[in-house]
Amino acid sequence: MTGRVAPEMMRRHLRMYLVLGSVNCSVEPSLVVQEALAGGATMVQFREKGQGALTGEPMIRLARRIQEQCRQARVPFIVNDDVELALKLDADGVHIGQDDESAASVRERIGNRMLGVSAHTVEEARRAILHGADYLGIGPIYPTRSKDDAKAAQGPAILRELREAGIRLPIVGIGGITVDRVEEVIGAGADGIAVISAVTGAASAQEAVETFMGKIRRGAEGIS
Numbered sequence: 001m002t003g004r005v006a007p008e009m010m011r012r013h014l015r016m017y018l019v020l021g022s023v024n025c026s027v028e029p030s031l032v033v034q035e036a037l038a039g040g041a042t043m044v045q046f047r048e049k050g051q052g053a054l055t056g057e058p059m060i061r062l063a064r065r066i067q068e069q070c071r072q073a074r075v076p077f078i079v080n081d082d083v084e085l086a087l088k089l090d091a092d093g094v095h096i097g098q099d100d101e102s103a104a105s106v107r108e109r110i111g112n113r114m115l116g117v118s119a120h121t122v123e124e125a126r127r128a129i130l131h132g133a134d135y136l137g138i139g140p141i142y143p144t145r146s147k148d149d150a151k152a153a154q155g156p157a158i159l160r161e162l163r164e165a166g167i168r169l170p171i172v173g174i175g176g177i178t179v180d181r182v183e184e185v186i187g188a189g190a191d192g193i194a195v196i197s198a199v200t201g202a203a204s205a206q207e208a209v210e211t212f213m214g215k216i217r218r219g220a221e222g223i224s
């Protein structure tokens with residue numbers, strides 16, 4: 001990549017953002033990734049976190065496998081939290097939260113790779129932008145069982161609040177998002193949705209992503 005990702009490109013990548021690690025999957029995670037990519041997932045985050053998460057070589061092997069799947073599908077591969085791992089693998093980007101390394105420091109370390117930052121308030125969002133975020137992860141929008149230390153759900157109102165406060169950076173909504181909630185999330189100002197359980201827990205990850213994509217397209221076109 002020669003320069004920072006353009007906001008228009010970032011918005012496209014964010015449309016259907018799959019976040020996952022082995023802890024979220026009842027089958028081999030790369031099978032879920034393969035199906036999700038076949039269904040049209042537009043970006044993938046490797047989030048190997050929580051009880052029973054892989055570490056060391058097994059974790060790196062899984063990350064590499066998913067990265068290769070993303071490369072073949074021409075979909076960005078993002079690493080959650082672990083800047084060292086992202087640099088080692090030459091990932092397309094990193095996602096960090098308010099309790100992780102500071103955005104300014106991560107931006108310095110990763111150069112022009114994509115940087116996603118979680119924010120829960122207008123102030124956090126403004127600081128993330130100042131420190132070099134390419135997109136904001138906003139949530140939990142709805143209650144979630146996929147993150148042990150999740151803050152209280154804020155509902156789609158937080159998305160509207162951010163947009164009304166003049167935040168124009170690409171935004172992805174996350175937390176408890178199901179197919180039935182897509183229109184509400186996009187309608188409130190998100191450019192896309194980030195999902196764990198609605199895809200990893202689906203009988204068919206491919207069908208789940210295809211259904212999400214249908215809703216997202218309609219949301220983006222303002223069709224209800």
Ligand SMILES: Cc1ncc(COP(=O)(O)OP(=O)(O)O)c(N)n1
Pocket residue numbers: 017019045047049080081095096097098099100116117118136137138139147172174194
């Ligand atoms: C797209 C996206 N948005 C938000 C998060 C949450 O990040 P963080 O608050 O750092 O929490 P952990 O995921 O690290 O537990 C995310 N991972 N992705």
Ligand SMILES: Cc1ncsc1CCOP(=O)(O)O
Pocket residue numbers: 019139140141143144145146147150174175176177194195196197198
């Ligand atoms: C990582 C993360 N950050 C905020 S909510 C969340 C978990 C989202 O998972 P799910 O889509 O299963 O609610």
Ligand SMILES: [Mg+2]
Pocket residue numbers: 080081095096097100
């Ligand atoms: Mg984090």
